[in-house]
Amino acid sequence: MTAPEREVRLEQAGEGAVLARALTDEHGAVLLAQGAVLSSASLAALRRRQVGYCWIVADVPDDVMARAQADAARQQQLARLPILFRGTPPGAAGAGLLALLQRYRQGEDA
Structure with missing residues (x-):
């Protein structure tokens, strides 16, 4: 059974959120792997790359x-x-x- 996931705008994904899917750029290069925990540094880097949305795991124990x-x-x-x-x-x-x-x-x- 997989954890429930939801797509959110990057501004809604807070520090500590876990990625449900890998984040890739327009060329398919992985920016952050599935399961990565978002930090303030990674959120800032994603904003600089103009990433708008990401999939996060909902209700992580x-x-x-x-x-x-x-x-x-x-x-x-x-x-x-x-x-x-x-x-x-x-x-x-x-x-x-x-x-x-x-x-x-x-x-x-x-």
Whole structure:
């Protein structure tokens, strides 16, 4: 059974709302994945891209919201790792550390 969803104007989607469907731009590139929790930063970025509407999950239970927020935070941390290690040459000790950190952030055994 899927959670009930509804389409709302971006102004109505508040901080903490969970996306029921992925948000894409006019070229089909994913801006935010399904299940992403909207933050003030993501709402501001969507406004800059002139996104007008989004599909959100209606009546999200607290445990689902907490899990979605934790997943969103984990994804942000995971996305930041390549930036932090951008100057690391392949095969260097830092590349091994990057691989371990990525597996850890994805919830895999290191």
